[in-house]
Amino acid sequence: MAAVQQESATRLAADTWESLFRAQVAVMRKLQAGAAFKSIPLNEYDVLFTLSQCPSGWLRLNELNDQILLSQSSLSRMVERLEKRGLVERTTAPEDGRGVLLSLTEAGRALQREVGLSHVRDIAGIVKPALTPAEQRELIRLTDKLRDSVRTR
């Protein structure tokens, strides 16, 4: 009996992830086809966006890496490319000679804002007709809770 409950709890957890993942794939496909990402790939936009959200304006490379689904080496090279294109600025961290601090340049901030507007429009076009505001708030609550749990263990 306990084994059965254990089994179905595990099954439920797997179904939860499966559903979350498939929804993410479906939305992502739509977004990538949308207008916002002709100018810049989603991964790169995500870097610009994350930097734009950062309160101090500067973020450590490894902290950025936690937010982004990319290996350390790939992120290192992507940031190198973004710097070469003048969208991002790099400095060695003042308190840690190994570390690298990143921030948006003015051009990077401008591009993020521009793409971001278009991106938000695309998202709204997908999410608003799918879920009521109350459902959206509940979904935020649940996914935030899930993420917090992952980060703190």
Place this chain on the structure above:
Amino acid sequence: MAAVQQESATRLAADTWESLFRAQVAVMRKLQAGAAFKSIPLNEYDVLFTLSQCPSGWLRLNELNDQILLSQSSLSRMVERLEKRGLVERTTAPEDGRGVLLSLTEAGRALQREVGLSHVRDIAGIVKPALTPAEQRELIRLTDKLRDSVRTR
């Protein structure tokens, strides 16, 4: 007033996607670090899994492509690799000479089962402590609803 409500509804939709996406990234990071994916990358497992779920056992390449977050050409080549490794079988579709039908070989099915077990364990270890069963069911309802809405428009 209407403009303001419009504005905040758009904002809410963007926040919803943001939260869903970040949760997905956080869980995915954990999963990729887990034991299940030493033997096979997640993308490839996803192909095996999707084929294993298919009722008839056969799936068209383009239908598979809808489920998987990969370009058509990348999927084409990945399937080529999987075939070369003896995990997947290809046939030309009987009713459409352009189409390709896919199914798991016995080896592919065995690998999917093996990795799947380990994968499900990893997922349960992440999801169960994060959300109650009721919350998980609600999350499934919302993400299914979102995905259905995306697919039908």
Place this chain on the structure above:
DNA sequence: GGGTGATAGATGCAAATGCATCTAAATTGG
């Protein structure tokens, strides 16, 4: 039925990715 356009996959090629490894800076332990 034959031409016209659409659709399913494959392929050449340049760019991006990840693994393993390397360097340099910081932390730890004696």
Place this chain on the structure above:
DNA sequence: CCAATTTAGATGCATTTGCATCTATCACCC
């Protein structure tokens, strides 16, 4: 205070990815 370990990020290299394009089959329509 120095050796040993850990951590942050960069780099060589093989693999994977996506874009553009190509081929082959199918669908449409006059």
